[in-house]
Amino acid sequence: MQEIIVKNYNDTKGETQGQGNNTFTVKPIAAGKCNANFVELEPGNTAYGYHWHEENEEVFYIISGEASVKTVNGDIRLKAGDAIYFPSNEKGSHVISNPSKTEKLVYLDFGTANLPDIVHFTGTHAGWAVTKDGIHNIQL
Secondary structure, three states, X not given: OOOOOOOOHHHOOOEEEEEOOEEEEEEEEEEOOEEEXXXXXXXXXXXXXXXXXXXXXXXXXXXXXXXXXXXXXXXXXXXXXXXXXXOOOHHHOEEEEOOOOOOOEEEEEEEEOOOOEEEEEOOOOEEEEEEOOEEEEEEO
16 A cells, blocks of 8 residues: 655665766655655766666756756756756656766656666667566667
């Protein structure tokens, strides 16, 4: 049975993911028919990789700091209070990074959670198949 969930960014424990300058901390809020996470990016770091989803739409809402988002339309700069939407197709290709030298970027990443989903790493033949059993590396 699903319940109402209340999470505070400051009180939510996170898990560091990635490696090198592609490390970020994910603090889960909810996972159901939609997913929501607080995400932290240290200065100079990037979250995930340049990708798009076949099934799921995403929205990022910048809580604090500045972001640079690479898209098919070029780089877009965001600041606290800005939101950006990514459709579930190649036009929704994106990767977010923190261009600051001193300030942490904190944003809310939320979107649909349709399974299965195929995630394409734009410009490569690599991807993920996201199923109820987890994330699986695939060649496209």
